[in-house]
Amino acid sequence: MLFSFINYLQHEKRVSPHTVLAYQKDLEQFQHFLKSSFEFEEFSIAEHPHIRAWVIDLIEQSLAPSSINRKIATLRSFYKFLLRSGVISKDPTYKIQALKKGRVLPTFVPEPTMEEILQEMRFEENFEGQRDRIILEVLYLTGMRLSELIGLKWSEIDLYESQVKVVGKGNKNRIIPLSVRVKKNIILYKKVFEETFSILNTSDYFIVRKSKEQAYPMMIYRVVRKNLDLFVQSSKRSPHVLRHTFATHLLNKGADLNAVKDLLGHSSLAATQVYTHNSIEKLKAVFEQAHPKA
Known part of the structure; x- marks a missing residue:
């Protein structure tokens, strides 16, 4: 599933190599969390509570809201792909909300x-x-x-x-x-x-x-x-x-x-x-x- 999604990003969506690598790392991290916390690693089995638990775990690690939101966006894209491919029948990210974050102005050199x-x-x-x-x-x-x-x-x-x-x-x-x-x-x-x-x-x-x-x-x-x-x-x-x-x-x-x-x-x-x-x-x-x- 992960390989098919990466292949889709590279050849159909034509996203940058940097973005592909970020998506892959996020999904591998989520898979590791599933295995260590729930003793399974199949993405298709994961449901809303599992994803919510991962988000909470990321918050407890003191990750920036922007970083967590990017990982949530990765999961949304991935599960939409699985839904379109017929691998799953419902999207487990449907009720997952992005974290609120303060607006940070871009840093620049005067x-x-x-x-x-x-x-x-x-x-x-x-x-x-x-x-x-x-x-x-x-x-x-x-x-x-x-x-x-x-x-x-x-x-x-x-x-x-x-x-x-x-x-x-x-x-x-x-x-x-x-x-x-x-x-x-x-x-x-x-x-x-x-x-x-x-x-x-x-x-x-x-x-x-x-x-x-x-x-x-x-x-x-x-x-x-x-x-x-x-x-x-x-x-x-x-x-x-x-x-x-x-x-x-x-x-x-x-x-x-x-x-x-x-x-x-x-x-x-x-x-x-x-x-x-x-x-x-x-x-x-x-x-x-x-x-x-x-």
Whole structure:
């Protein structure tokens, strides 16, 4: 059942490898809980009380509500799949409610700090140095997701038109313009790439390891954390923080919300609107500082 569901996600839903792995880990964790708590591990036998017991167990482990809600969403998708496949006759997740959670504003790097990072960062002229520079600049200057950067190939970068084609969630394509700065550094990186590996094929991945194999998430995380450590005090220094920073800075400069939505690859405005809260906070600060009656 689990194998069939994973196969369905990969080949029919065409979800990202990162999402597939998250679904698989959630379901394996649930299966382990069933075995250790109720002495069975068949998903089709589980009923509402078993799932509710798992949710309570997760709460007692002090997991964040957002993490628990994601696991609940995984079970809902899985059991809907089993229902459509005729494996089960009723959905045991039907009455399971998502946990309430406080709204958390996205963490971002302030504009002066980001400018300092871009000016002060020093990278070696070798392949790894230029690659690490490109990782940081592309994440911040395009707003790409981690999975999108890892899956990016040279064939999707159009230096002539100064744009990049990104394959996002649900296998949806979008075009992101490249700034003069990032285009210039991509050209430098391309030169070092060709010198390092003798040849550059358009089918090659854009970000690779020294072995020319595709990059992996933890490698990107390490590059981002290493270079933000010297400038950013926040405990959050992930690739996604650079995506949040991209969106927040655009809105702070007056960018149209719909345009930012398209650049980020969001399916609805609701996901993009969370960034407007940071912009509003900035406006409030300006108002309180400048208005005589504030």
